[in-house]
Amino acid sequence: MNNRLKVLIVDDSAFFRRRIAEMLEEEQAIEVVGVAENGHEAVEQNRLLRPDVITMDVEMPVMDGITAVKTIMAEQPTPILMFSSLTQEGARATFEALDAGALDFLPKQFYSAEGRKAAAEVLIKRVLAIGQRHGKSQQRVHAGVIKRSEPKAESTTRAGAYKLVAIGASTGGPVAVQKLLSSLPAGFELPILVVVHMPGSFTTAYAERLNMQCSIAIKEARDGDRLEAGQAYVAPGGYQVILERQNQEVVIREVVIRIVEGDGRISYRPSVDVSFGSAARLFTDKVLAIVLTGMGADGKQAAKLLKEGGSTVWSQDEESCVVYGMPQSIEKAGLSDRVLPLDDIGPALSKVV
Known part of the structure; x- marks a missing residue:
């Protein structure tokens, strides 16, 4: 056969x-x-x-x-x-x-x-x-599928405690991110950093398209941008995006986006690990990170840093993923606080924030 x-x-x-x-x-x-x-x-x-x-x-x-x-x-x-x-x-x-x-x-x-x-x-x-x-x-073959998890107590009692939402994705990511962001209300209160594996010539058009389709403001990140509440920043393709503080106190308006060439040894530009890692070092326990559909395991190392600092990590479930690589790596490592279908992530995010 x-x-x-x-x-x-x-x-x-x-x-x-x-x-x-x-x-x-x-x-x-x-x-x-x-x-x-x-x-x-x-x-x-x-x-x-x-x-x-x-x-x-x-x-x-x-x-x-x-x-x-x-x-x-x-x-x-x-x-x-x-x-x-x-x-x-x-x-x-x-x-x-x-x-x-x-x-x-x-x-x-x-x-x-x-x-x-x-x-x-x-x-x-x-x-x-x-x-x-x-x-x-x-x-409908689901042998070995990791079952959807219930939220842990920690992730449901921290409403208002976050300062940043970080979203990472790869294969199938452009559509998944669009669905998630388009479900957020205009009054969403936190800055959002979006990292999707995509060529540089695509991220500008992608950010423009999202901005027209979503209720929140969305732009392609530029070097020197200061984080603003309710603004989503799409990492430009071909570069690494890191967050830096302007003074000792981590106040949102004092956090600046840096766009750098990055280390040639890192396969992905932008890399979820690089961007999430900088967020973990800066915000420690105040990040809500979400890992969506994608091949490979980009984001796993940074998710470990986020969890060690006390931040929260969610991952997309297998059935709603185009490719269950990145979310699976998070879940198998025991780093995911919640495993959710794509359609539920936006509403859950709005409720927690």
Whole structure:
């Protein structure tokens, strides 16, 4: 029986279709079952081939990627990984595709920036992650799933004790963060630091989009920004974000955001560990940190620092994650005070704050 993950590749460039197919076919667990040159062909091939995952270009003739995603999600929902150019227009179109139902994205330039071998690893891991997540959901296989935890007494009696909310995410993060922030009321009282693994050219458009969609104010963080109550700051892609105090007393208005190049040995820019770690050192027991969907374990080390200082850590539950890597690492290490489905995090956050 063939248990390989079936992938449909959609792109109007024959070169890119061939390049993606070659990379994916290096993985024995993946089978490329078809290709399509535009969105219309993608819809037809999805009906015929019933792939487990679709890789989809944003800009195509006949039918563009966004329209194709909407049609596929209405007819026969399938996990979709978008590819887009590293431009402001490409970023905006990608976020429209995510709104339409795509699960994640990669910039088309990933294969030239990473090198052949590293690029193939990135692509394969991303496709397997969203494909396997979909398979579990479809088959309702939840063996070994960590059950949702009830809030500990400490996390429900500290209302008003926090000075900062810190949110970290990776794969599936842009949509998850949008859902969380859009559920917060206009009068939300704390500053929020948002760290999502994303290219630099995307975070500006992402922050602008969130600011239009949410009741709270949202901006891309800039070096020298002072934390303001009720303001969310999106860490810019390609850099590390750390928090510094301007004097001995940790007053919100005296805390400044610093944007730095960071250590080349750290894989992620921005890194949840780096930003959360600076918050742990600055605010000790006054941080409410939330780890959302994502591959890997970025955030785990900083969560340990936060817990040691007396701060609170929440994590997203497996069923609502696109990829249960980052939240799982937090929960398995015993660092999560609450494990919550995505739709419950915003209301719970508003209640506690």
